[in-house]
Amino acid sequence: MTKKLLAVDDDPVVLRYIDRVFSEKGYKVVTAEDGLAALDVLKTYTPDVILVDMVMPNIDGKKLCKILRGMKKLKEIYLIALSATAVEEDIKSSDLGVDAFIAKGPYEEMTQHILAAIEQPEVFSSRCKSGEVIGIENLYPRRITKELLYVKKHLEGVIDKISEGILELGPKGRVLYANPAALSIIALPEEKLLGRDFAELFPAPHRRKIVELLMALDKGTGTIGEESPMMLNARLLTMDIVPVEKSGQRAVVILKDVTERKIQEETLQASEARLGRLIDKNADAIMIVAPDGVVRFANPSAERLFGASSHELAGKKLGFPLPTGESSEIELIDAEGNAVVAEMRAVAMEWEGEKAYLASLRDITERKQMEAELRKANRKILEQQDKVIEEERLKVLLQMAGATAHELNQPLTVLLGNIDLLSLRTEEPQKFSRYMEELKGAGKRVASVIKRIQTIPQYDTALHPEHEPDANMGRDITVLFVEESDNDFEKMRGIFNEIEKISLSRARSIESAASILEHDRIDLLMTDYLLPDGNALDLLRLLHEEDKATPVIVITDKGNEMIASRVIQAGAHDYLTKELVSKETVSRCLTRAMEKARLKKEAMLAQEMMAEMATRDQLTGLYNRRYFMEMLERELAKARRYATGLTLCMVDLDRFKNVNDSYGHSAGDSVLSGIGGMLNEGARESDFACRYGGEEFVIILPSTDLEGARNVCERLRKSVEEALFEYDTMRIRITISIGMTEYSPSDDSSLSDLIKMADDALYQAKREGRNRVVGLRIDD
Structure with a gap:
């Protein structure tokens, strides 16, 4: 063969x-x-x-x-x-x-x-x-051959290190040479690329364009620029085809990968469009104002607030100063002539290359009205408490003077009634004389009561009158009586047996009372002043230390007005002397003590509600942005003082706009609320999870380095990725991107530096494909 x-x-x-x-x-x-x-x-x-x-x-x-x-x-x-x-x-x-x-x-x-x-x-x-x-x-x-080979190798080494792809094409556009960058872009090994038709490497639409350029090489360099780059292996490429012979039979191709730059441009354009939409849809009035107060831009909310179009507002002066930094409140008249209270913040910025201010105005009229109503309600509570205290004080004074309210009310009624009759009967001397005698008698009785009141020392305080309605709180009340004496306890139990909806239990000492209060629901506590392991003041002190708001009535011996004053000052709601203990006095004490406790609880709830409104985001239940800024400043100061670490994490929902567009804003709110719940559940006691705004959240992780924070964030990211958010009949999946940055005791990062670096890390996570955690250090 x-x-x-x-x-x-x-x-x-x-x-x-x-x-x-x-x-x-x-x-x-x-x-x-x-x-x-x-x-x-x-x-x-x-x-x-x-x-x-x-x-x-x-x-x-x-x-x-x-x-x-x-x-x-x-x-x-x-x-x-x-x-x-x-x-x-x-x-x-x-x-x-x-x-x-x-x-x-x-x-x-x-x-x-x-x-x-x-x-x-x-x-x-x-x-x-x-x-x-x-x-x-x-x-x-041969020396000359060796030198020529060295030059060839040197030139090849230089071309191999060039970041652009360099290819040599022979007749009919076949590949004769490709440097490493070109091999990476084309994604073929050298042995499979050399000899191939260069145009055939590209999809049909680009192939046609390349062939046209190769055929026109005798006219000069052919270029495919960034305005219409080619797509190859998911990369965007620009191309210059440079002829090396006048005939155009041989050429050098320079490929440049512009994928990242184009993605950045598109991301920036998308961010600008998203920011524009956010500004347009923001409920706050947002305005760009020049240093001289002239309006340069106004969003739709500003148009509604001022009752003028953006075009009409542009070029006009605001008419009020723009203090930067802290927020301020201003009063405006809206388009309908109503007075509006707005919270304003202004920050310096650049607008179209010139210095300007970004002013944000939030209509807080309803909030201010609510705060006014809460203050009014609080004043009303305090006035009621003052009235109750004054009433109690008068009753104490009357009782300690040996008088009753009737003894003072009856002669006062006579005085006032007879004065009215005198004004009508001045022409009848006999009746006038009788009325005068009655006036004198009533006046003497009032004077007698006042005289007795004036003899009472200033430090003596409340005992209670004997005739008030029985206690009936509308539900069963559990009373704990702390009393060592069996006789005194039996006497009190007999009284309680005659009062409806009251159950009585017993403790013999402060220690046993504390144990019962720890495990059982007790509505009211009655205690003798002297106890085996202390006194009523010790018991009140214990309740205060353990933050228990159970109302307390103290039973004292006769004549112990000084002790009564001290227990009231220590927090007791009422007191009663043993000699005056009866069904009526006990009922009245119970009623007053429970009412005082109720008023105090309502006042505390009102204060808590105001504090909650000032620090919590209503939708997610997380802390709001204002509270976040305060806490970050506080934790940063603590980290500096004690030389500990701190990590700030910024969380953003990926493509959240698609959720709102596809399922509606109510479904979007449901997803935000669910994310808030997951953040709250995953946070440690020392952590602070907050809603930063829109679909962005932030987490402060004190005493945590970047690696520790990454573990926390990865768990959160995976939990969200695996979660299924349900709204009505819809099931929604979403992912999150997280950017982290760490404060180190060795640097002097400011609050704004940390926030910016966390935001940069978040942006990088988005750029790298979303649904990921990226950490950056300040010194990176």
Whole structure:
């Protein structure tokens, strides 16, 4: 069977010599003048032996060997490398994948080596693997060749390090060379890229454009710019095709990857559009104001607040100052002539290259009205408490003076009534005289009561009158009586048995009372002043330390008015002397003590409600932005003082606009509320989870470094990713991106530095594909 041989060499003399010699030996010989021509031959011809010269134009021998070894149909061929620069150039045959490496010396000697290698393939393959170059012993290095090879290698090294993709194209646009950057962009190994039609690498629409540019190279450089980049392997590319011959048969292609820049531009444009939508849809009036107070821009909410269009507002002066930093309250008249209270904040900024201020005005009229109503309610409570205290004080004074309210009310009624009669009966002397006598008697009785009141020391306080309605609170009341004496307790139990909806339990000491209060619901506590392990003041002190608001009535001995005053000052709601204990007095004490406790609780709830409104976000239940800024400033100061770490995390819902657009804002609110719940559940006691605004949240992690914070944030990110938010019949999935930054005691970062760095980290998480956690340090 005739053996087939392919000889690849750019020297026609060598090719004719090999063709003649091997044809005489019975070989079928085919020749190719360079690597590109060889690849064309191999499309229809499969040889048994291939001879490849190392130094050739177009595709050189080294690259051609790698291409040949990558072709499946040529796996078993015998590949021989021929090199005229083997002495000057250090080539490793193992890198080429050849079976024999022969130096190009005298033709006859070279031919003998080739024939020997073909006849003894295993012997020569073994010598090749050991790095031996056959026939090199009679050759000597040439200085000029060595210098030229050095220059070539240096230039290739420079081109290999260029960040742009560089390709050389031969006739018909076939790839002859590609630097590493080009191989990375095109995503093909060199052996599979060389020799291919460059235009065929691209999708059809771009392919047509490239062909047009290649055909017009005789007219100069062809360019595909950033305004309409090409798409290849999910990358956006610009291209310059530079002719290197006047005929346009050869060209250099410069590829530049502009994907990241285009994504940044699109992201910036999307952010600007999103910011514009947020400003347009923001319930707050937002305005851009020049330093001289002239309005440059106004959003729709500002148009509604001022009753004028943005065009009408532009160019007009605000008419009030813009203090920067702290918020301030201003009064305005809206478009309908109503007085409006607005909370205003202003920050310095640049607008169209000039200094300006961003002013945000929030209508807080309803809040101010609510605060006024709460203050009014609070004043009313305090007035009621004052009235109760004054009433109690008068009753105490009357009782301690040995009088009753009736003793004072009855003569006062007589005085006032007779004065009215005198004004009507001045013409009847007898009746006038009688009325005067009654006036004198009533006056003496009032004077007597007042005289007795005036003799009471100022420190004496409340005992209670004997005639008031029984206690009936509308539900069963549990009373704990702290009393060591069995006789006193039995007497009190007998009284309580006659009062409806009252259950009485007993404790003998402060310690046992504290245990019962810890485990049982007690509505009211009655206690003797003297107890085995202390006194009523000790018990009141314990209740105060444990923050228990249970109303307390103290039972004292007769004449212990000083003790009564002290227990009232210590927090007791009422007191009663033992000698006056009866169903009526106990009922009245219970009623007054419970009423005082109720009023106090309502006042505290009102205050808590106001505090809650000032610090909590209504939708999510998390802390609001104002409270976040206060807490971040406080925690940052603490971290500086005690040289501890602190991590700030900024959380943003990915593509949350799609939720609102697809399911409606109510569904979006439901998702926000659910995220708030997950943040609240995942937070430690020392952490602060807050709603920063819109779909953004922030978490302050005191005494936590970046790695610890990453664990917390990854758990949160994964929980949200796996969660299913349900609203009506809809099921919604969403992901979050988180940016983190760490305050280190070694730097002097400000509050705004931390927020900006966390925001930058969040932006990077978005840019890298969303649904991820990115951490940045201030000094990065």
